[in-house]
Amino acid sequence: MLGVFVGMANYWLMKSEPGEFSIDDLKARPSKTEPWDGVRNYQARNMMRDEMKPGDQVFFYHSACEEPGIVGVMKIAGKPYPDPTAFDPEDKHFDPKSDRDNPRWFLVDVKFVRKLKRTISLTELKEHDALAEMVLVRRGNRLSVMPVSESDWKYILALE
DNA sequence: GCCAACGTTGGC
């Protein structure tokens, strides 16, 4: 089902818990860029490694917080590369099965574009029949990285 | 904190 979008999508959505890393944290970075590390799901990895291209636009989504929803826009800042946190035994995302000769996990750098004027909450997104096919609102989906169709992207920005 | 809906692991 994801394959319908992947390959043609130039729009994405990426989740982060704001207590860990928020849109304001990204904005505050001197370079306004950040490596999107720690993703340990194969579908999400495959999208980052195989499908994302520099310049693609991304919704920043706050999850596991008071008001889950889309809070900003960022863009892919470079090509994918191996996630260095997988190699660090001290890191909470360390994976002994990933090594530098044969890396298992990949990431991309993302760059801040702008904050939305307001949070477009998950609750609100679910209220729009036009977005019913969106991966984000499909039942049971927990992917932290997902494609967004061009029509959904434009529809959501028009809600702002 | 609860729990549904996953994904992963490992015994067989």
Place this chain on the structure above:
DNA sequence: GCCAACGTTGGC
């Protein structure tokens, strides 16, 4: 290859 047990995500 099956599937039970376990771990994680993330909304509520």
